[in-house]
Amino acid sequence: MARIACSHLMPSLLHPLKQQRNHYKLMGVVGGLSRGFSASSMKISMSLRAGIVGLPNVGKSTLFNAVVENGKAQAANFPFCTIEPNVGIVAVPDKRLNVLSDLSKSQRVVPASIEFVDIAGLVKGASQGEGLGNKFLSHIREVDSILQVVRCFEDNDIVHVNGKVDPKSDIDVINLELVFSDLDQIEKRIEKLKKGKGKDSQSKVKEEAERSALERIKEALMDGKPARSVSLTDFEKDAIKHLCLLTMKPVIFVANVAESDVADPGSNPYVNQVMNLASELQSGLVTISAQVESELTELPADERTEFLKSLGVSESGLGNLIRATYNLLGLRTYFTSGEKETKAWTILAGMTAPQAAGVIHSDFEKGFIRAETVSYDDFVAAGSLAAAREKGVVSLWSYKIFWTVCRKLYLYYQSIVCLMKIVNLPFIGLFS
Ligand SMILES: Nc1ncnc2c1ncn2[C@@H]1O[C@H](COP(=O)(O)OP(=O)(O)OP(=O)(O)O)[C@@H](O)[C@H]1O
Ligand SMILES: [Mg+2]
Numbered sequence: 001m002a003r004i005a006c007s008h009l010m011p012s013l014l015h016p017l018k019q020q021r022n023h024y025k026l027m028g029v030v031g032g033l034s035r036g037f038s039a040s041s042m043k044i045s046m047s048l049r050a051g052i053v054g055l056p057n058v059g060k061s062t063l064f065n066a067v068v069e070n071g072k073a074q075a076a077n078f079p080f081c082t083i084e085p086n087v088g089i090v091a092v093p094d095k096r097l098n099v100l101s102d103l104s105k106s107q108r109v110v111p112a113s114i115e116f117v118d119i120a121g122l123v124k125g126a127s128q129g130e131g132l133g134n135k136f137l138s139h140i141r142e143v144d145s146i147l148q149v150v151r152c153f154e155d156n157d158i159v160h161v162n163g164k165v166d167p168k169s170d171i172d173v174i175n176l177e178l179v180f181s182d183l184d185q186i187e188k189r190i191e192k193l194k195k196g197k198g199k200d201s202q203s204k205v206k207e208e209a210e211r212s213a214l215e216r217i218k219e220a221l222m223d224g225k226p227a228r229s230v231s232l233t234d235f236e237k238d239a240i241k242h243l244c245l246l247t248m249k250p251v252i253f254v255a256n257v258a259e260s261d262v263a264d265p266g267s268n269p270y271v272n273q274v275m276n277l278a279s280e281l282q283s284g285l286v287t288i289s290a291q292v293e294s295e296l297t298e299l300p301a302d303e304r305t306e307f308l309k310s311l312g313v314s315e316s317g318l319g320n321l322i323r324a325t326y327n328l329l330g331l332r333t334y335f336t337s338g339e340k341e342t343k344a345w346t347i348l349a350g351m352t353a354p355q356a357a358g359v360i361h362s363d364f365e366k367g368f369i370r371a372e373t374v375s376y377d378d379f380v381a382a383g384s385l386a387a388a389r390e391k392g393v394v395s396l397w398s399y400k401i402f403w404t405v406c407r408k409l410y411l412y413y414q415s416i417v418c419l420m421k422i423v424n425l426p427f428i429g430l431f432s
Helices: 017-031 060-067 096-104 130-141 167-194 201-222 234-243 269-280 290-298 301-311 318-328 353-360 362-366 376-382 385-391 400-423
Strands: 048-053 086-091 108-110 113-118 145-151 251-256 284-288 331-337 341-348 370-373 395-398
Touching (some): 060 145, 145 269, 167 201, 201 234, 376 385
Parallel strands (some): 048 145
């Protein structure tokens, strides 16, 4: 199966709703799907979710409110201010959308989006249920990636649950709880797998892959390393996917600094500590002042520039945070463009063409037949899809050859059966 290795792919099959519907029917016939499909039943997967995680009272909700400009999460100076997760969708700025929209004369433009989820603070012992820990951990299980907010500002008026600002210890507490929670889940699962419920040989192979992957992950976790540090085959990744392991999720550390550090965060020794840990844990790092960002959103546009100038910086750190979240988490964009709309869709780097189509609708993945794709640059240079086709820069991602071969084999099989019957020979099934 062809792999989408780079961003900016544009499947021309995935256009406005009506075309999607027609195409779905076509795919249903060729791909063997018999279910009906109506526009009203279409549930579009809008965006991937980034969970804002950290100790209590480190600035998670303050950051959330700044990122999701109209977010109304309660942010206040007391631990466990947040209990239920706050959710907000944020557009990812991308200049290419307007260029495509002009070329296709689209009626509207829909940018890619990321869903930010502000999750309650975790404390030591969360994996054992401390501070409603199990409930909060289950909220983290539901996100695709983690933004771990780390307090890097001194302020005696803001309570620190462990009594002092110490990024290394804070990061260790959170990571250890995630590790414990994963270990607990893995041990239960391995016990279950030992009973070997797999009915056919295929499920037995999958169970074996899952067991072997989990044994290796368990070993890494016992060494305090995250599950994502273990190298797994795609098949193994797929076999353990259902567990939604917390330490498998990509992480960005968000060093939350004081207003006075915005211009030169490198001079803050706490930030340097976080930076070293981030590289050790194969994670990204963004430095931001949640307090400054939330104050900025309260100001009228003209006063924002003045405020930023007074702090010694030229722009807000939010655009950077959103883009970094998008890029560091291995997210990629592909576009669909037509008269009705030009739209950016978010996929994970390395997703296959059918998986990418599944972001629009899961049935597109199940019944995938083919997609025509063209790179953004080639499309813009050609000016239209027809011109791009003529230039030969459009690629085809297809199951067509596979189905053709299957069909030929099947016909061959049928003719042998027929022949055997005619000459009355004993027959051994080819596809038993
Ligand atoms: N960079 C910063 N500098 C100074 N104060 C900050 C900064 N970031 C956040 N704060 C303050 O810290 C306090 C706690 O913030 P917030 O409620 O956002 O934390 P939280 O992590 O969401 O807490 P909880 O886990 O309890 O929900 C607030 O009073 C907020 O104004
Ligand atoms: Mg909060």
